[in-house]
Amino acid sequence: MSHHDQPGERLPERRYDVVIAGGGTAGVVAALAAARQGARIAVIEVKGYLGGLAVEGGTGLHSFYNLWKAFPGVEKRQVVRGIPQEIIDRLLLVGGTTGHVEMIEGYDYDSVCTAIDTEIYKRVAFEMLEEAGVDICVNTMLTGALVTGSAVEGVTTASHTGAELFRAKAFVDCTGYGDLCAYAGAEFTEPNDYPVANSIGIGGVSVEGYYEFLKAHDAIAELARGPRSGKPDQIVRLRGELDKLPPGFRDEARAIGMATTTTTVHDDYLMFIKLNYKMPVSPTNRDAAAKAEAELRRRQARAIELFRRYVPGCERAFIARSSPSLCIRRGRLIACDYDITLDDVLEGRHFPDDIMVYGFHDSAPRLQIKEGRTYGIPYRALRVSGLDNLLAAGMLITSDHDAHMSTRNTVACMGQGQAAGTAAALCAARDCSTRDLPYDTLRQALEAGGVYFES
Secondary structure, three states: OOOOOOOOOOOOEEEOOEEEEOOOHHHHHHHHHHHOOOOOEEEEOOOOOOOOHHHHOOOOOOOOEOOHHHOOOOOOOEOOOHHHHHHHHHHHHOOOEOOOEEEEEOOOOOOEEOOEOHHHHHHHHHHHHHHHOOEEEOOOEEEEEEEEOOEEEEEEEEEOOEEEEEEOOEEEEOOOOOHHHHHOOOOEEOOOOOOEEOOEEEEOOOHHHHHHHHHHOOOEEEEEEEEEOOEEEEEEEEEEOHHHOOHHHHHHHHHOOEOOOEEOOOOOEEEEEOEEEOOOOOOOOHHHHHHHHHHHHHHHHHHHHHHHHHOOOOOOOEEEEEOOOOEOOOOOEEOEOOOOOHHHHHOOOOOOOEEEEEOOOOOOOOOOOHHHOOEEEEHHHOEEOOOOOEEEOOOOOOOOHHHHHHHOOHHHHHHHHHHHHHHHHHHHHHOOOOOOOOHHHHHHHHHHOOOOOOO
């Protein structure tokens, strides 16, 4: 590849206490948490909206509760609270979520279903950040990092305004891909251990028709009922056992990587039908990702035809929503001061520096946290190795794939975001590194912010 040397530029500067890279699932919560500590905050997001995979995936949010229903006699506990729950409360006020409704079938996977309206979530995220006084820089791409020694001094961006430099005392990488960490010189690997996906919302359908289709083949694996289009006790989540469905449906679904799970908060609408594609290389590879984008769009069209052909009431199905780009479960894996292990998760271990507790595993019932318990995510698991003022939150942490199948989930990312944003703001206020922040100070701030602890 040839190269071009660009003359030095003089960039306009913005100054903040904390800069959050990525306004997604973790980033929104991180920005809110940091702003509530009195810090001046900017959130930088490449897309024109907020919410990330919580809105691009469109599935239910997993999970605010422990897996109590799978273990008779275990206490029901909401283990993720604080700002993530505030978002749900705001969505409830405007009809944007089912709230936390209990699973009727499939409760050995998750005890609750928290389905959302993706478009209302985007609006509510904007409103909450505006109310908190956060500078929201959407349609803005991160292009580099200015690093002196072991400290990030600033990040460079590009937008229609032009190139800029954002300086701050502390930074949080919530990009999903680990872009800021990579630009800052952090150690990372690219495991490429998940398929990428682009889920769709399907209109012109019958939720009850899909239920009857699954029921007719004795294939209902998950079921939850809750409010839908203003009516109580409606179907809001379904999943079918693919092996029990007609061969034509089953074989085509497998060929296009289509999951049978869906959630909804509206009549005549399946909010979430996921199409998967395993890339041969990491999704950070732009050219390979472009081919994956095209393939996923073809698979979406085949999924629509499958519903039209097999599912009663879906003869006029059409794509009503898709993500503007493919969704990942992992891009770069960032080296942090602690790497959460699968034993930590399954044994329900807690740490002296817990910043949240969590009780969901996406591979349940094959892998479950023992006895409906929780495990803790330690603060040091968010501290990026080798850098003094950079934290990572969301799918960037946890090397073991099976452990990551828990820590990468939406509600875990939200909880990590609250901790990382709070810690970054406290470090900025004290003018200290992330490693010099006293844990007791962080713990008190998190408890004041409504975070739940079990140890």
